Amino acid sequence: MKYYKDLSPSLRTIMTPGPVEVDPRVLRAMSYPILGQFDPEFTELMNETMEMLRDVFQTSNQWAYPVDGTSRSGIEAVLVSVIEPGDKVLVPIYGRFGHLLVEIAERCGAEVFMLEREWGSVFDTQEIIGTIHREKPNIVAMVHGETSTGCIQPLDGIGAACREVDALLVVDAVATIGGVPVQTDAWQLDAVIGGTQKCLSVPSGMSPITYNDRVEAKVLRRKTIERGLRDQGAVVSSLKPVASNYFDLGMLQDYWSPKRLNHHTEATSMLYALREGLRLVLQEGLEERFLRHKRHEAALVAGLQAMGLTLYGNPTCKLPVVTCIRVPDGIDGESVRSMLLNTFGIEIASSFGPLKGQIWRIGTMGFSCNQKNVLHVLGALEAVLLWHGADVNVGAALQAALTQYARKEEEQPC
DSSP: OOOOOOOOOOOOEEOSSSSOOOOHHHHHHTTSOOOOTTOHHHHHHHHHHHHHHHHHHTOOOSEEEEEESSHHHHHHHHHHHHOOTTOEEEEEESSHHHHHHHHHHHHTTOEEEEEEOOTTOOOOHHHHHHHHHHHOOSEEEEESEETTTTEEOOOTTHHHHHHHTTOEEEEEOTTTTTTSOOOTTTTTOSEEEOOSSSTTOOOSSEEEEEEOHHHHHHHHHTOOOOGGGOOTTOOOOSSOOOSOSTTOHHHHHHHHSTTOOOOSOOOHHHHHHHHHHHHHHHHHOHHHHHHHHHHHHHHHHHHHHHHTOOBOSOGGGBOTTEEEEEOOTTOOHHHHHHHHHHHHOEEOBOOOGGGTTTEEEEEOOGGGOSHHHHHHHHHHHHHHHHHTTOOOOTTHHHHHHHHHHHTTTTSOOO
């Protein structure tokens, strides 16, 4: 018989665009005793989680709850529930995850129209607004923060344009929720999908979503109740039901409502983790949290540029929580990443698609976003690049970062 050693994962400094390091208080919450999913003590935790999600999404929506599964589960739940076969869906693409929205929409039977921008840039909002007025889609689906390119798309004004043609605006805010402002109501976003493993600093495994009455109205048109739960004589929509049982928002909201209509067994420990993660976000304060992410981004960028490295992408649309760097000519990017991991215990990310092998991506997200980590990655990256024969400005990176931090002497390092 084969024997397996005790589980003992290595301690890492995780500076990728997700997953990121998890606050010990969240890990502690995951160790608490399991409660039954209909235990009043547990359903109260569900209600508190919904309340906190409304605050983090900056919305008064009734519906704000997590879908059990990784971030993609939330995206798929929203799209499969609102897209009916033949719906016209507009997707502005400026990186990998715009293409994901297209793929899911096509699988739902949508007629998809794409706007595309070269990776490393974003759209002028007027271009998107003009296309909405011209094409009159049923749904506009787009990414707020593209971790594949380190860019952030402005959203203000797009929601209003969607209302003018009676289109729904669905936004992937997986990379931005909890790290940069996501103003669901002020920007008139109809549905927003978040992720746990990035700026919320919770392990991957849930996808918080929120949606408004406009989305709910479309969901309820195809509302059904699972056969084994249906009361005799219950009314069932004559329209084709949502193709997925697990990701049917109509069923999920019954589960998260006072009805507590059984749908699936809730991921108890993950809900503990999400509730604690949200509590910590709100304890820090949203504005303070956004400023913290900007402060450490500024120090990281100052250090990288002082070292002599070149940032990738248009700086006017840089995503504050992800910094992309061009791999210097003649340097094996994967060898550098491997040495950072194996020698210094630091993980940064490579990229994919047209950027494969061309850039590194460094995340400054959630619990990973702190002064110790920024200084650690700058010092280690300089040493590894020197080892690989790169031409860097020795000693400049840490000094530039320290100078940047010194400008905020009145703030405690965090």
